[in-house]
Amino acid sequence: MPAALPPLRDVITRHGLSASKALGQNFLFDEQLLDRIAAIPGSLDGQQVLEIGPGPGGLTRALLRAGAQVTAIEMDRRCLPALAELADVFPGQLRVIEGDATRVDHGLTGPFHVVANLPYNVGTALLVGWLGGQDWPPQWASLTLMFQLEVAQRIVAESGSDAYGRLAILSQWRCQARIAMKVHRSAFTPPPKVMSAVIHLSPAAMPHGVSARVLERVTEAAFGQRRKMLRQSLKGVPGALAALESLGIDPQRRAETLRVDEFVAIARELSKAT
Numbered sequence: 001m002p003a004a005l006p007p008l009r010d011v012i013t014r015h016g017l018s019a020s021k022a023l024g025q026n027f028l029f030d031e032q033l034l035d036r037i038a039a040i041p042g043s044l045d046g047q048q049v050l051e052i053g054p055g056p057g058g059l060t061r062a063l064l065r066a067g068a069q070v071t072a073i074e075m076d077r078r079c080l081p082a083l084a085e086l087a088d089v090f091p092g093q094l095r096v097i098e099g100d101a102t103r104v105d106h107g108l109t110g111p112f113h114v115v116a117n118l119p120y121n122v123g124t125a126l127l128v129g130w131l132g133g134q135d136w137p138p139q140w141a142s143l144t145l146m147f148q149l150e151v152a153q154r155i156v157a158e159s160g161s162d163a164y165g166r167l168a169i170l171s172q173w174r175c176q177a178r179i180a181m182k183v184h185r186s187a188f189t190p191p192p193k194v195m196s197a198v199i200h201l202s203p204a205a206m207p208h209g210v211s212a213r214v215l216e217r218v219t220e221a222a223f224g225q226r227r228k229m230l231r232q233s234l235k236g237v238p239g240a241l242a243a244l245e246s247l248g249i250d251p252q253r254r255a256e257t258l259r260v261d262e263f264v265a266i267a268r269e270l271s272k273a274t
């Protein structure tokens with residue numbers, strides 16, 4: 001059992017880690033809450049975990065306590081001494097990479113879980129990156145990510161709702177996506193203006209014969225003009241109107257009324273031609 005760790009507030013004070021707004025820093029100090037987040041992917045004992053933005057290491061501690069082998073990417077070099085202390089307490093379990101997670105290579109091979117209290121300014125871009133690409137199943141075994149509640153609701157939204165759009169389709173067409181936990185703004189230091197939620201995604205079977213790139217193109221066009229009828233919004237996508245006709249999808253419908261499987265069917269028709 002590792003030595004007792006100092007309270008996170010002391011770590012912040014000792015290392016002078018005043019929260020930077022530019023780096024999206026809202027820290028979590030409640031260790032019970034952090035342990036509950038680390039438990040969302042299931043047992044992490046001996047599993048590889050990629051953490052983005054460990055900051056002073058609150059969530060990192062919880063992952064290490066759960067027995068994970070953690071690779072953590074942090075952009076703020078002020079946090080590195082605090083993370084080095086954590087690495088000493090959990091020998092051989094923590095590897096820290098200094099850099100921008102949207103650019104650096106994590107170097108992980110084999111399946112890994114992603115667990116992160118993401119910086120809000122880069123969270124959606126990272127998620128879209130993890131969800132993309134033709135290779136499926138992906139390298140990651142699950143994604144457990146903190147988002148603003150409003151973004152989390154867009155990820156799990158069903159067709160017909162205001163939150164439904166591109167992010168819902170990219171998240172749901174070959175993943176199981178759910179909101180695992182809502183987190184009150186007061187849990188963070190400093191508290192952000194909005195509520196948060198942890199989403200959990202795990203890879204599901206990839207629908208047959210569908211190009212991920214084509215699906216992305218179709219959803220981008222359809223939701224680029226979400227209030228317009230499909231016959232208007234999809235006009236610029238070659239073959240899309242013919243695909244609607246052959247699938248019996250009324251071109252007078254609007255994007256937000258189409259279910260995920262209907263978007264997948266359109267992309268499959270178009271993928272035949274590419």
Ligand SMILES: C[S@@+](CC[C@H](N)C(=O)[O-])C[C@H]1O[C@@H](n2cnc3c(N)ncnc32)[C@H](O)[C@@H]1O
Nearest residue numbers: 023026027028053054055075076100101117119
């Ligand atoms: C919301 S804070 C979370 C901190 C800590 N994980 C916690 O739960 O208390 C986001 C963290 O991501 C870091 N960060 C911001 N942009 C980053 C980027 N592009 N790549 C890596 N880390 C980044 C920030 O410095 C900060 O430590």
